[in-house]
Amino acid sequence: MAGLIFWRKKKEDKAQDVEPAVIPVIETTLDQPDIEPEVHDSVIETEVIAESVIVTETVLEAVQLPKRKFSGGIKSLFSRIKFDVENLNDLEDVLIQADFGVDAAESIVAQIKSRAKASGAKTEGELKQILTDLLTESFTREDIALKLDSGVQPYVILVVGVNGAGKTTTIGKLANWLVQGGAKVTLGAADTFRAAAVEQLATWATRSNSEIVKPTTEGQEPASVAYEAVEKAIANGSDIAIIDTAGRLQNKQGLMDELAKVRRVIEKQTPISEVLLVLDATTGQNALAQAKAFAEVAQVTGIVLTKLDGTAKGGIVYAIQDQLNLPIKLVGVGEGIDDFAFFDAEEFAQGLVG
Amino acid sequence: MFGNLSDRLVETFKNLRSKGKLSAADIDATLREIRRALLEADVALEVVKNFIAAVRERALGDEVSKALNPAQQVVQIVNEELVQILGGEQKRISFAKNPPTVIMLAGLQGSGKTTLAGKLAKWLKDQGQTPILVACDLQRPNAVNQLQILGESVGVPVFAPEAGNGSGNPVTVAKDAIKHAKQKQFSVVIVDTAGRLGIDEELMKQAKDIRDATDPDEVLFVIDSMIGQDAVNVAKAFEDGVGITGVVVTKLDGDARGGAALSVAQVTGKPIVFASTGEALDAFEPFYPDRMASRILDMGDILTLIEQAQKSFDEEQAMEMAEKLAKDNFTLEDFMDQMQQLKKMGSIKNMLAMMPGAGKLRSQLDNIDEKEIDRTEAIIRSMTPKERKDPKILNGSRRLRIARGSGMTVTDVNSLVNRFEQAAKMMKTMAKGGNPGLPGMPQGLPAFGGAGSQANKNKKAKPKKGGKSGNPAKRAAEAAGISIESQGDSGSGSAFGLK
Numbered sequence: 001m002a003g004l005i006f007w008r009k010k011k012e013d014k015a016q017d018v019e020p021a022v023i024p025v026i027e028t029t030l031d032q033p034d035i036e037p038e039v040h041d042s043v044i045e046t047e048v049i050a051e052s053v054i055v056t057e058t059v060l061e062a063v064q065l066p067k068r069k070f071s072g073g074i075k076s077l078f079s080r081i082k083f084d085v086e087n088l089n090d091l092e093d094v095l096i097q098a099d100f101g102v103d104a105a106e107s108i109v110a111q112i113k114s115r116a117k118a119s120g121a122k123t124e125g126e127l128k129q130i131l132t133d134l135l136t137e138s139f140t141r142e143d144i145a146l147k148l149d150s151g152v153q154p155y156v157i158l159v160v161g162v163n164g165a166g167k168t169t170t171i172g173k174l175a176n177w178l179v180q181g182g183a184k185v186t187l188g189a190a191d192t193f194r195a196a197a198v199e200q201l202a203t204w205a206t207r208s209n210s211e212i213v214k215p216t217t218e219g220q221e222p223a224s225v226a227y228e229a230v231e232k233a234i235a236n237g238s239d240i241a242i243i244d245t246a247g248r249l250q251n252k253q254g255l256m257d258e259l260a261k262v263r264r265v266i267e268k269q270t271p272i273s274e275v276l277l278v279l280d281a282t283t284g285q286n287a288l289a290q291a292k293a294f295a296e297v298a299q300v301t302g303i304v305l306t307k308l309d310g311t312a313k314g315g316i317v318y319a320i321q322d323q324l325n326l327p328i329k330l331v332g333v334g335e336g337i338d339d340f341a342f343f344d345a346e347e348f349a350q351g352l353v354g
Numbered sequence: 355m356f357g358n359l360s361d362r363l364v365e366t367f368k369n370l371r372s373k374g375k376l377s378a379a380d381i382d383a384t385l386r387e388i389r390r391a392l393l394e395a396d397v398a399l400e401v402v403k404n405f406i407a408a409v410r411e412r413a414l415g416d417e418v419s420k421a422l423n424p425a426q427q428v429v430q431i432v433n434e435e436l437v438q439i440l441g442g443e444q445k446r447i448s449f450a451k452n453p454p455t456v457i458m459l460a461g462l463q464g465s466g467k468t469t470l471a472g473k474l475a476k477w478l479k480d481q482g483q484t485p486i487l488v489a490c491d492l493q494r495p496n497a498v499n500q501l502q503i504l505g506e507s508v509g510v511p512v513f514a515p516e517a518g519n520g521s522g523n524p525v526t527v528a529k530d531a532i533k534h535a536k537q538k539q540f541s542v543v544i545v546d547t548a549g550r551l552g553i554d555e556e557l558m559k560q561a562k563d564i565r566d567a568t569d570p571d572e573v574l575f576v577i578d579s580m581i582g583q584d585a586v587n588v589a590k591a592f593e594d595g596v597g598i599t600g601v602v603v604t605k606l607d608g609d610a611r612g613g614a615a616l617s618v619a620q621v622t623g624k625p626i627v628f629a630s631t632g633e634a635l636d637a638f639e640p641f642y643p644d645r646m647a648s649r650i651l652d653m654g655d656i657l658t659l660i661e662q663a664q665k666s667f668d669e670e671q672a673m674e675m676a677e678k679l680a681k682d683n684f685t686l687e688d689f690m691d692q693m694q695q696l697k698k699m700g701s702i703k704n705m706l707a708m709m710p711g712a713g714k715l716r717s718q719l720d721n722i723d724e725k726e727i728d729r730t731e732a733i734i735r736s737m738t739p740k741e742r743k744d745p746k747i748l749n750g751s752r753r754l755r756i757a758r759g760s761g762m763t764v765t766d767v768n769s770l771v772n773r774f775e776q777a778a779k780m781m782k783t784m785a786k787g788g789n790p791g792l793p794g795m796p797q798g799l800p801a802f803g804g805a806g807s808q809a810n811k812n813k814k815a816k817p818k819k820g821g822k823s824g825n826p827a828k829r830a831a832e833a834a835g836i837s838i839e840s841q842g843d844s845g846s847g848s849a850f851g852l853k
Binding site: 036042093096097098099101102154162163164165166168172191194195196197199200202203237240249250251252280282284285286290307309310312313316335 | 398609
C-alpha cells in the first residue's frame with residue numbers, strides 16, 4: 001500500500017472535460033476506500049462555501065509520487081540469538097536492545113507466549129510469524145498516509161524535532177520527492193537559530209527545485225519567517241509549503257512556546273495539514289518524552305523516523321504509538337536524496353524479524 | 355509513567371528497615387529495580403548485565419551485611435561502581451609537547467560535532483590557547499559554512515579551503531591544515547569531520563585517513579546523550595574504525611538520563627572528557643562522573659544543590675532570621691528577604707528537580723508558576739513599611755490600595771497575608787523545635803506554603819552543574835553529614851542514598 005498521493009485541484013481549463021474521468025482516478029489511486037467519500041465531500045463543502053461556484057471546479061486529481069524502497073535498511077533483530085520456545089525470554093533482551101523499552105518488551109513477550117500457547121506454535125518459523133504478525137498489527141493504522149487531501153492549498157507541513165534529528169535533511173528529501181511527483185513546493189527556513197541552517201535548507205531547495213523563503217534579517221523571529229513562507233506559497237500557487245524549524249530540546253519551555261507561536265501564526269493564513277515530528281532512530285527511551293512534549297505543544301500528526309539505515313532499530317516507536325497514538329508516516333533510510341519512504345507496518349515488522 | 359529509581363528503592367526498602375539485614379533475595383529484588391532503572395536510562399543491556407553482576411557480588415559480601423543500614427549500602431555500592439565506570443575522576447585533554455596539539459572530532463550525524471567544535475575552540479581560547487578550526491565535513495550541506503559562522507562568533511580562525519556540500523577531499527584539507535597551523539603557529543588544531551554511521555565503511559575509512567594524515571593527540575568521540583541501546587554498536591564501530599582517546603557527551607541540557615555515557619565508557623574503556631550542556635557557545639564543561647552517576651540513577655544532583663545553597667544563603671542572615679523567628683517578630687519584610695535569597699539559588703523548579711525523589715514530584719513541578727514570586731514581591735512592595743511590619747493593620751481599604759498598586763486583586767492580597775501568617779506560625783514552631791541543619795534551608799522553604807506558591811524566576815542564575823569550588827570528595831562527605839543532621843528525624847524520603 002502506501003504510495004503517496006496528494007490531492008490537488010484540477011487546472012481550470014481542463015476542469016469541465018475532466019469531471020467524469022475523475023472518479024476512476026480516485027478509485028485506482030486511493031488505497032483507503034473508507035476515507036474516499038469523506039475526502040470528496042469535505043472538498044465540495046469548502047469550495048461551495050468559499051466561492052459558491054459550480055462543482056466541476058472543485059474536482060481534485062490525485063498525484064502519485066514515485067515509489068521508494070523501504071525495508072532495505074532495516075537489520076534483523078535476530079542476527080545472534082536463536083528463537084525458540086525455550087528461550088522466549090531471550091526475546092525480551094533482544095527487544096530491549098532494539099530500544100523497545102523494558103515494559104514494551106515484557107508485554108510483547110507475554111503476548112507471544114500466550115499466542116504460541118493458544119496456537120501450539122513451536123518452531124522458530126512459527127514463532128517468528130507470531131512476532132511479525134504482532135508487530136504488523138500494532139503498527140498498522142489507517143492514518144499513516146500524509147493527509148494532503150482537503151483541497152485547500154497550499155498544504156502546509158510543519159517539521160519539528162530535537163537538535164540533530166535530521167529535520168532539514170528530511171525536508172530536502174520530502175521536497176525532492178514531491179517535486180518529482182509534479183508538485184510545486186515552497187520551503188520556509190524558520191530555523192533562524194543554528195548557524196548556517198538557512199543555507200543548508202537553501203542547498204536542499206536548489207537540489208530539489210523548490211522555492212525557498214529565507215529570513216530577511218539575521219535572527220529574524222521564526223514565526224515571522226514561517227508566516228512569510230506560507231504567504232509566498234499562497235501567492236506563487238504552490239501545492240505544498242514545508243516549514244523547517246530550529247531543533248529544540250523538549251524540556252526547554254521557552255523554545256517550545258516559540259514553536260506553539262509558529263503554529264498559531266501559520267494558522268492565521270491557512271490550516272496546517274501535517275505537523276511531522278522527526279525522530280532519530282538511534283534515540284533511546286527519551287524519544288517518548290520528546291514525542292509527548294511535541295505532541296502537546298505542536299499538535300504533531302505524524303512521525304518521521306530517520307537514520308534507520310544504521311544499526312539502530314527505532315523500537316521506541318512501538319511505545320510511542322502505543323502510548324501516544326501517533327502514526328509513523330515516513331522513514332529516512334540513507335543519506336541519498338532518494339533514501340526516503342512511506343512507513344509500511346508489514347515491511348517494518350518483516351525487516352525487524354527478518 | 356513509572357516512578358524513578360529513588361522512589362522504587364524507597365518502596366523496596368520499606369520492608370527491609372525493620373529487619374536491618376539483607377537476605378540474598380532482598381538484594382536480588384533491589385538489583386531488579388536497579389536493572390530496570392539502568393535500562394530505562396538507556397544503558398546498554400550487556401553493560402547492565404555485567405554491572406549488576408559486579409554489584410551483586412559486592413552486595414553479598416561483608417561490607418553490606420556488616421553495615422548499619424544495608425539497603426543504603428547497596429545504593430552506595432551502585433553509585434561507586436557507576437562512578438568508577440564513568441571514569442573515576444576527571445580526565446584532561448593531553449596537549450602535544452610540540453604544538454600544534456591536534457584534536458579530531460568524530461561521531462554520528464546529528465550528534466553535535468560542529469557545534470561542539472565551536473565550543474571547544476572557545477574554551478581553549480579562554481585558556482590562553484590559540485586554536486584553529488578545520489572544516490573537514492565536506493558532506494553535509496553547509497557544514498563548512500556553519501563552522502565558519504561559529505568560528506567567527508567565538509573569534510577563532512577557520513581553515514576551510516573547500517566549500518563542501520559533497521565536493522573536495524577532506525584528507526587533503528586536514529593535511530594542509532596541519533601545515534598551515536605549524537606555519538602560523540596555532541597551538542591547537544580542531545578538526546571537524548563529517549557525521550557517519552558506524553556501518554558506513556567508506557566514510558569510516560575516510561575518518562581513518564584523516565586520522566593518519568593528522569596524527570591527532572586526541573580523537574574525541576562525540577555522542578548524543580539521547581542515544582539508545584545502539585550506543586554500544588556505534589562506540590565499538592568508532593573505536594575499531596578510527597580509534598578514540600576520549601568521549602564527549604552532548605545535549606546534556608535535555609532531560610535524557612544519558613545511560614549511553616555509561617555504555618560508551620564501559621565498552622571503549624575511554625574516559626568521558628567533556629559534557630556539552632546547551633546551545634550557547636559556553637555551555638560546555640568538564641565531565642563530572644559522580645554527577646552523571648546520580649543522573650543516570652535519577653537520584654538527583656544533591657551535591658550541586660547543596661553547593662548552590664551554600665553559595666547563596668548568607669549564613670549570618672540566616673542566624674538573624676532564626677533569632678527573629680524565636681522572638682516572634684518575623685515580618686513581611688523578612689518574608690521578602692527570604693524570597694530574594696531563594697531567588698539567588700536560581701529557578702525553584704530546577705532546584706527541586708535536583709533533589710532525590712523529585713521524579714515523583716515532576717508533574718507538580720511542572721505546575722509551579724515561576725512568576726508567582728514576582729507577584730508576591732509586587733504585593734509586598736506596594737505596602738507601606740508600617741504595613742509590612744505589622745500585617746494586622748491591613749484593613750479593607752488598605753488591601754484595596756495594595757491590590758491596585760501592585761496590579762493584583764484583593765483576593766491575591768488576602769491569600770498572601772494568609773500564607774504569610776501560616777508560614778510565620780509554622781516557622782515559629784520549627785524555630786522552637788530547634789533545627790540547626792543546613793543554614794537557611796529548612797527555615798526557608800516552608801515559608802512559601804503550598805507548592806503552588808513556591809516560585810521564583812531568575813533564569814540567569816540557573817544552577818549549573820559545574821560548580822567549581824573545593825574538593826568534591828570532601829564536599830560529598832560534608833554534604834552527607836549535613837543531610838544526616840537535617841533529615842534525621844524527617845523519616846521516609848531520606849531513607850536512602852545520601853543519608
